[in-house]
Amino acid sequence: MHINIVTLFPEMFSAITDFGITSKAGKQGLIELDYFNPREFATDRHRTVDDKPYGGGPGMLMKTGPLVAAINAARKGLRDKGRGSEAKVAYLSPQGRVLDQAGVFELASRESIILLCGRYQGIDQRVIDQEVDEEWSVGNFVLSGGELAAMTLIDTVTRLQPGAVGDKDSVNEDSFSNGLLHWPEYTKPQVFNNQDVPNVLLSGDHEAIREWRLQQSLVATREKRPELISKEILDQKE
Numbered sequence: 561m562h563i564n565i566v567t568l569f570p571e572m573f574s575a576i577t578d579f580g581i582t583s584k585a586g587k588q589g590l591i592e593l594d595y596f597n598p599r600e601f602a603t604d605r606h607r608t609v610d611d612k613p614y615g616g617g618p619g620m621l622m623k624t625g626p627l628v629a630a631i632n633a634a635r636k637g638l639r640d641k642g643r644g645s646e647a648k649v650a651y652l653s654p655q656g657r658v659l660d661q662a663g664v665f666e667l668a669s670r671e672s673i674i675l676l677c678g679r680y681q682g683i684d685q686r687v688i689d690q691e692v693d694e695e696w697s698v699g700n701f702v703l704s705g706g707e708l709a710a711m712t713l714i715d716t717v718t719r720l721q722p723g724a725v726g727d728k729d730s731v732n733e734d735s736f737s738n739g740l741l742h743w744p745e746y747t748k749p750q751v752f753n754n755q756d757v758p759n760v761l762l763s764g765d766h767e768a769i770r771e772w773r774l775q776q777s778l779v780a781t782r783e784k785r786p787e788l789i790s791k792e793i794l795d796q797k798e
């Protein structure tokens with residue numbers, strides 16, 4: 561998957577390129593990130609990338625010229641690789657569609673995407689109207705910029721690229737892969753501060769363990785996140 565990122569702070573993305581599964585996926589070529597920094601498209605001596613909002617008030621907006629030039633370079637970058645035609649420009653913003661695991665599956669199946677990271681108080685509405693195809697939120701809160709949201713999105717879609725996560729079963733057993741929360745897990749020691757590991761997990765009875773885990777998933781979801789449970793996701797037995 562090709563991900564072109566429009567950002568004033570490309571160095572922030574070392575958090576995903578330098579560590580763990582996302583780093584390995586980059587080295588394996590499962591995910592390819594390219595950066596388009598509006599600052600490099602600024603034309604004045606000071607490489608200005610912010611500008612005052614019409615109507616006054618505190619704060620600044622992203623300067624339109626360098627921003628649009630960076631977006632267009634990101635489009636051209638994908639076109640030149642033969643990956644441009646269907647790439648959408650996605651703006652990370654609290655006004656977007658809230659990302660959930662179903663959305664992650666949708667995004668992960670795409671060949672390419674352009675992620676637009678806002679800074680300051682955001683971007684001119686006409687740039688949104690003319691250049692942005694979709695808006696995605698990673699949660700109902702405000703960040704200092706779109707980069708952490710973009711990294712969150714990239715991390716989630718990377719894990720679904722075939723081969724990115726060592727054990728395929730561990731992706732299929734993730735929380736939300738069946739719409740339910742994960743069951744509780746236990747490791748050594750067998751007794752921890754007077755609490756034992758549930759007996760069934762020591763029994764070697766794989767069918768009983770499977771049943772217990774499903775029941776625990778259902779209970780955890782009902783107790784912690786009841787809004788996730790709908791008739792459609794449960795079968796008769798569940």
Ligand code: 9WO
Pocket residue numbers: 618619652653654677678679680681682683696697698699700701702703704705706709
């Ligand atoms: C900053 C600001 C400063 C003074 C007065 C008002 C203000 N509003 C903002 C603001 O909303 N800044 C945004 C920061 C501009 C767009 C990028 N930013 C952002 C993205 N914050 N939070 C997100 C985000 C993205 C995806 N999912 C959750 C949050």
